[in-house]
Amino acid sequence: MSTNVRSPYSQKIRTVLLVLATVLALLTTGLVTFSLAEGAQSDSMARYPGSGAQSVPRSTEILLQLSPGWADAADDLSIQVTGSDGSPVPGHTAVNSSGILSFVPEDQLDAGRTTVEVLHHTATGDGEDQTLDSWQFTVNQARDLTEGAGGSLLLIARDGTADSYLAEILRAEGFMSFDTVAPDEVTADLLAHHAVVVVGAGSASxxxxxxxxTWVAKGGDLVTLRPEGQLATLGGLTPAGGAVQDGYLTIDTSSSVGAGLTGESMQFHGAAGIYETNAAAGEGAADGHSPETxxxxxxxxxVDDPTVHPAVTWNDVGxxxxxxxxxxxxxxxxxxxTRQGNPAWAGQxxxxxxxxxxxxxxxxGADEDDYLDLSRIGVPQxxxxxxxxxxxxxxxxxxxxxxxxxWYLPHGKNAAIVMTADDHGTDDGTRESFERMLGLDAPGCEVRLWECHRATSWFYPESPxxxxxxxxxxxxxxxxxxxATTDCADWTPESLNAAFQTxxxxxxxxxxxxRDQRGHRLHCIANSQWLEQASIGLRWxxxxxxxxxxxxxxWIQDRAGYMTGSALPMRFSDVDGxxxxVFQQxxxxxNETWNGSSAAIEQLIDAAEDERGYYGxxxxxxxxxxxxxxxLxxxxxxxxIPMVSAQQLLDFTEGRNASSFANVSYTDPGAAASGADEDTLEMTWEIDVDDRASDLLQAMVPLRSGDRLLASISKDGTPLDFHVRQIKGITYAFFPAANGSFEARYR
Structure with missing residues (x-):
């Protein structure tokens, strides 16, 4: 991080050079004007977004850094923007004191190819506008981030609640194939076409x-969060009154669903209802199903005071x-x-x-507990x-x-290191570090396949x-x-936007x-609000x-761990879902926290590689x-352990999230064909892998289904090798995810 601000001497040098450049431009204005009037585009002028940029946010501003001579003529310049349909985009052109010509659209840009023209309005000659510069970039397609790719999982999420964030949780856990609906869209037919339904806390009534x-009574499987009334009863729970606020939960690792997870108590944030479970006797006992929850x-x-009140329960119904x-x-x-911190403390x-x-x-503080219990920082809660x-x-x-x-990472890896430097104007730090990394490369390695070691450097323009x-x-x-820097000062949304622009x-x-950068860490990690930095950064x-x-x-006191409770990149969200x-990583x-010690590096890798399974x-x-x-x-x-840049992890994460399983079906050949093995379950599906995850992504299916064991997997009719791993108490078969049709047989 380093709290040193930018060198005043380097700033003075830039100022002197800018003055000299301005004088020279004024002396040669006629020559420059003539060159541009002939249609020459000034590639030396900085543009944002850059020419040919892809995945530009719809909220972007459009900027051109004018050369000193043209800054003096800014009143005669304008930016004209044309959308992908050929229609002009309404907006406002302005220039600031730094000579940055900007265009702010009235509304968000439409998806597709956008064309920018910078026009010089001249009163000489025939009076026609002259094109000073022009370029194109491509704007992102608008996406509903609460939607999955469709499949056997159904998420019921009420708008304006954190229910929608469950979609990001499902993606992080590798479940891309789900549907999301509002409570009033739920029908019996919709439920019948899904195997498991997740009901958010905001959709509990x-x-x-x-x-x-009705669906559960017929055999449906339901997950419900913070239930009320009928849903609590359906889960075998009776409200006991009151709540536990910002408490702890401890998983029973002897249970089948909790096996392989941590047995340490973990924090939760928000309120947990206090419930009593079903009594030891009651309706349902006569049919052979346990009435106990x-x-x-x-x-x-x-942290060390467990109660008898349940945090998570499993109830058999009917x-x-x-x-x-x-x-x-x-x-x-x-x-x-847990990931983003306490919004009530924002700006403090x-x-x-x-x-x-x-x-x-x-x-x-003196009268308040930390939002993160540092005794649990070593657990990705x-x-x-x-x-x-x-x-x-x-x-x-x-x-x-x-x-x-x-799976979470390419090639089934348990851990990766995201190598990111903040170079505050060192003489040769970035170059030397990159060269050292190149020296570690195996001959013929491919960067796209995460075979070479790569890194990110964010640095000042003063860099040599x-x-x-x-x-x-x-x-x-x-x-x-x-x-980017605010010179280590707290910011307002307006000043942060200006800092990014400058x-x-x-x-x-x-x-x-x-190319336009996609990753960032602000100098001094100044973070004056809760979500605004991500929102403003997205504009850029x-x-x-x-x-x-x-x-x-x-504060950390040599504790290696997870301030956000996570080692997974996931998108930011507000409390209303x-x-x-923008991904938070x-x-x-x-380096400053560990003062030259390598202990934390070893400890986090160990936790990912050993039986704890803190992958990420x-x-x-x-x-x-x-x-x-x-x-490192x-x-x-x-x-x-792969060393990758921020851009590489972003590309893979987005590619993984955009990949999916489709047309998953299950058949019992023994029921349909005379003489077939009646104990065989056949599963078929298709995989669609996004190009950004191609040749990197690993798929996984449980090794067992009921009493059956996976016997074979084939792709497009050809037998496929797989390897077996136990992940959090469940044994899976891992295999390369690739476009095609798959079949698995369980016997």
Whole structure:
């Protein structure tokens, strides 16, 4: 992070050079004007978005950094924008004191190819406008981030609640094939076409509950969060009054659904209802089904004070095989707040060290407990609770058939290190680090396949790295961009937007050969609000945010772990379930926090590789003030842990999220063909893999279905090898995910 602001001497040099350039331009204005009037486009002028840029956000502004001579003629310039349908885009053109000509659209841009023309309105000659510059870029297609790809899972989510965030949780756990509906869209026919239904806490009441009761009684499998009334009764629970606020839960790891998960108590955020489970005797005992509700996890108000009240339960319903799993707290809200911190503390300086940073969202005070219990920082609490939901879905779905999913990282890896530097104007830090990494490459390695080691560097325009050097490193697979700065000051939304504009355009003015950057970490990790940084960054194309950062050292106190409770990239959201299309990735391994020690690196890798199974990607920070980047490289290379850039992890995550299973079906050949093995279950499906995840993604299916064991998998009629792994208490068959048709036989 380094709290040093940009060197005043380098700023003075830039000012002197700018004055000289202005004088020279004024002396040669006629020559420059003539050249441009002849139609020559000024590639030396910095543009945003860049020419040919893809996946541009719909909320973008359009910018052109004017050369000094043209800045004086700014009143005679305008920007004309044409949408993909050929229609003009209404908006406002302005120029600021730095000579940045901007166009702010009145509404969000439409998806597709957008054309920009910068016009010079001249009163000489025939009076026609002259084109000073023109370029094109492509705007993102609008997406509903609450939707899945369709499939056997159904998510019931009420608008304006955190229910919608369950969609992001399902994706993080590798379940892409789901449908999302509002409560008033639930029908008996819709339920009949799904194997497992998840009901968000905000959807716990309404007319749809009666349809859910009927469906479960006929054998349906239901997961419900923080239920009310009828849903609580259906789950075998009776409200006992009161609630546990911001407490703890402890998983029973001897239960089938909790096996393989952590047995340590974990925090949850929000309120958990207090319920009593069914009595030991009652209706249903005569039909051979246990009337008791099994407790999978229990609640407590304090870290080491478990109670008898359930946090998660499993209830068998009726005689047709229906089940209800109940989370007595709102898992979606809890995961969201565990990752993003306490929104009530936004804008508060809580640790006594300016500026306001992300850790202030987790830091208590003299009369308040920390939002993160540091005794549990070594447990990825959000991830483990999401995996408890994942285990639940797989086990419930087995009533219908095996539930396929995707693994977290390429090639079935348990861990990856996201190598990201903040270069504050070092003489040669970025170049030397990149060259050292190139020296680790195996001959013939492919960057796209995560076979080569690569990194990101965010740096100041004052860097001695030239544009051609930067372009060469980008061509070799490295990720480069600006380290935007507010000069370590707290910000308002307006000042942060201005800081992005200034930093990005200064950077593009020097490094015109580089693509628009997608990842970022703000200088000093200044974070004055709760969600605004992600929203404002999105305007500037930032899709991968690494500002959540294990710091300061006096608070962390040498505890390796997960400030956000997670090692998985997931999108930001507000408390009402409005998902922002920007991924949050924690910076777990921070050179300043560890003061040159490599202990945290080893500890996080160990936790991912050993029986704990704390899988994920570990974000880093180094600024070439010490040897931390070398330690990361040495340990990762020795232990065969991929080192990747922020852009690589973003590409893979988006590709994984855009991949899906389709047309999954289950048949019993023995029931249809005389003489066939009646104990055989046949499962068929198709896989559609996004290009960004091609040759990287691993699929997985449970090794067992009921009493049957997986005997074979084939792709497009050809037998396929698979390898077996136990993940969080469930044994899976892993195999490469590729486009095609698949078949599995269980006997």
């Amino acid at each position: 309404g007319s749809h509950v009666e349809a859910l009761e 099994a407790v999978v996890a229990v609640l407590s108000s304090a 005689t047709s095989g229906g089940h209800v799993v109940t989370f007595t707290y709102d898992l979606a809200t809890s995961v969201l707040l 300086e809580r640790d006594g060290s300016a500026p306001i940073r992300p850790n202030d969202l987790f830091t208590g 959000a991830d483990e609770q999401m995996r408890l939901l994942g285990n639940t879905l797989v086990m419930l779905h087995d009533d219908t058939g095996p539930l396929p999913r995707f 790295l030239t544009d051609s050097q930067a372009a060469s490193y980008q061509e070799q697979g490295f990720d480069l961009g600006v380290h 930093s990005l355009m200064e950077f593009r003015d020097k490094y015109s050969s580089l 194309g930032i899709r991968f945010d690494m500002n959540y950062y294990n710091w300061p050292p006096g 409005r998902i922002i299309n 924690e910076s777990h391994l921070v 990607a570990f974000g880093t920070h180094y600024d070439f003030s010490d040897a931390f980047d070398r330690q 490289m040495e340990i990762a290379a020795e232990r065969d």
